[in-house]
Amino acid sequence: MALQLGDVAPDFEAETTAGHIRFHDWLGRSWGVLFSHPKNYTPVCTTELGYTAKLKPEFDTRNVKAIGLSVDKLEDHHGWSKDIEETQGTALNFPLIADSERKVASLYGMIHPNASNTLTVRSVFVIDPDKKVRLTLTYPASTGRNFDEILRVIDSLQLTDRQKLATPVNWKPGEDAIIVPALGDEEARKLFPQGWKTLKPYLRVVKPNP
Ligand code: BEZ
Numbered sequence: 001m002a003l004q005l006g007d008v009a010p011d012f013e014a015e016t017t018a019g020h021i022r023f024h025d026w027l028g029r030s031w032g033v034l035f036s037h038p039k040n041y042t043p044v045c046t047t048e049l050g051y052t053a054k055l056k057p058e059f060d061t062r063n064v065k066a067i068g069l070s071v072d073k074l075e076d077h078h079g080w081s082k083d084i085e086e087t088q089g090t091a092l093n094f095p096l097i098a099d100s101e102r103k104v105a106s107l108y109g110m111i112h113p114n115a116s117n118t119l120t121v122r123s124v125f126v127i128d129p130d131k132k133v134r135l136t137l138t139y140p141a142s143t144g145r146n147f148d149e150i151l152r153v154i155d156s157l158q159l160t161d162r163q164k165l166a167t168p169v170n171w172k173p174g175e176d177a178i179i180v181p182a183l184g185d186e187e188a189r190k191l192f193p194q195g196w197k198t199l200k201p202y203l204r205v206v207k208p209n210p
Contacts, residue, residue, distance in 0.1 A: 009127045016095035031064040032127040036110040036120035040072040040080040050088020066094040074098035179204040
């Protein structure tokens with residue numbers, strides 16, 4: 001069965017551009033973004049990996065480690081990374097898993113046979129410090145993902161964990177959030193003594209605590 005939200009992200013050992021890793025040990029107490037791309041030396045993937053490298057300071061601020069994967073060989077990863085630096089202006093600064101035997105891809109359901117029997121689709125798994133899967137995304141090979149959106153989801157998840165808040169449509173950090181329905185008014189008053197706006201009993205809008 002496909003991995004679902006709340007499942008423990010499967011552990012694995014793999015060869016990467018940063019050496020051999022055991023995934024859970026490598027994550028430590030960080031959040032993780034594990035993402036697959038279909039193939040090295042392809043245009044959309046080149047732009048995605050360059051952009052993800054540019055986002056490293058944003059990932060670091062949020063205690064997030066990024067790690068990419070494709071079913072290519074390690075030597076191909078090293079060759080292609082030079083092209084990424086040359087064309088995207090940023091060198092790879094996170095590991096790429098060389099999964100030529102498709103072990104990790106199979107464990108995470110990254111191969112969708114009706115799309116391609118041999119290549120991974122564009123999967124994303126956001127994993128929290130307890131190793132639980134908190135977001136899954138699947139994009140087709142022809143559509144580059146929006147990594148700013150992945151950061152936005154991580155901001156929302158971390159806010160939920162810290163303050164029992166959910167985030168409304170198109171929310172961005174700094175904007176008002178929503179008190180989760182499971183939190184009664186009495187408990188909410190302790191967490192948000194500054195008060196909130198009740199639009200409906202189930203729709204309570206509040207400025208997040210700093
Ligand atoms: C790409 O990254 O450009 C790509 C990879 C596989 C199929 C289509 C596009």
